[in-house]
Amino acid sequence: MPIRLALKVDVDTDRGTRVGVPDMVADLQDAGIPACFLFSLGPDQTGRAITRVFRPGFFSKVSRTSVVSIYGVRTLLNGTLLPAPHIGRRNAGVMRAVRDAGFETGIHCHNHYRWQDYLQKMSLEAVRGEFIAARAEYLRIFGAEARTAGAPGWQSNAKSRQVYDEAGLLYASDTRGGAPFFPRVDGQVFATLEIPSTLPTFDELMGRPEYPDAKIVPHYLSLLRADQPNILTVHAEIEGMGRRQLFRQLLAACQQAGVEFIRLDDLARELLANRAAIPVRDQVMAAIDGRSGLVAGQAA
Numbered sequence: 001m002p003i004r005l006a007l008k009v010d011v012d013t014d015r016g017t018r019v020g021v022p023d024m025v026a027d028l029q030d031a032g033i034p035a036c037f038l039f040s041l042g043p044d045q046t047g048r049a050i051t052r053v054f055r056p057g058f059f060s061k062v063s064r065t066s067v068v069s070i071y072g073v074r075t076l077l078n079g080t081l082l083p084a085p086h087i088g089r090r091n092a093g094v095m096r097a098v099r100d101a102g103f104e105t106g107i108h109c110h111n112h113y114r115w116q117d118y119l120q121k122m123s124l125e126a127v128r129g130e131f132i133a134a135r136a137e138y139l140r141i142f143g144a145e146a147r148t149a150g151a152p153g154w155q156s157n158a159k160s161r162q163v164y165d166e167a168g169l170l171y172a173s174d175t176r177g178g179a180p181f182f183p184r185v186d187g188q189v190f191a192t193l194e195i196p197s198t199l200p201t202f203d204e205l206m207g208r209p210e211y212p213d214a215k216i217v218p219h220y221l222s223l224l225r226a227d228q229p230n231i232l233t234v235h236a237e238i239e240g241m242g243r244r245q246l247f248r249q250l251l252a253a254c255q256q257a258g259v260e261f262i263r264l265d266d267l268a269r270e271l272l273a274n275r276a277a278i279p280v281r282d283q284v285m286a287a288i289d290g291r292s293g294l295v296a297g298q299a300a
């Protein structure tokens, strides 16, 4: 059995959609590698807020670090809400071009900031409202319903699983680690197949002394497994922009090592052909290396 690897591309911001996505599409086409692009479809509050907070001169009297430590990051973001660019309305052409180039597409979110920071506090109605807004924008852009979704920041719970089931997705990819499964949350088993990301993300490795750039590609190669599909989540804003070169090196090294790149929707169909063989696992929130906060995963 060859080593198999699928790429999931999270697209978080307006700029990442406009700049990072077309560059990443070009790199993947050069290499002949498939990927699934998951779009943020509503207002870009995250990017706008962060840009503003860290813009030179925004805080003229106090250092940015001390402002953050005094008020807390969340308060600063809340206080800097501006008319946010609507990613779907501004980038429909870019998104359709991804599909027209033969790549799989799906939903990352409506409002990235809201889902990542507030999902765990939101009511079922609020979660449903977010996801229905994302589905409506996806349908407007692509002329067909989304068949897959992967949540911002791997934030998932029983409410989001319920609205995924209501959408009749082919599969979702909201969790970290392990083999594909049907999630059980708060005692309830959900019907949408979950395909976890199995590998660390670039941003979880970057900037750590044990992973200088020269060690990142060999590290990934050492993590690839032959006994289950490998899934790597990349970001249009990272691997499609500042770390484009390193990402291309990783793709080339995988190809040289004989890794077979597969599509997530093909993998989902292959798994669902033998639905009874897919295990049910408890979904829990847990910490992972190199990332702050908790992310969804399957219980050991």
Ligand SMILES: [Zn+2]
Residues within 6 Å of the ligand: 010, 011, 012, 108, 112, 151, 152, 153
């Ligand atoms: Zn994201």
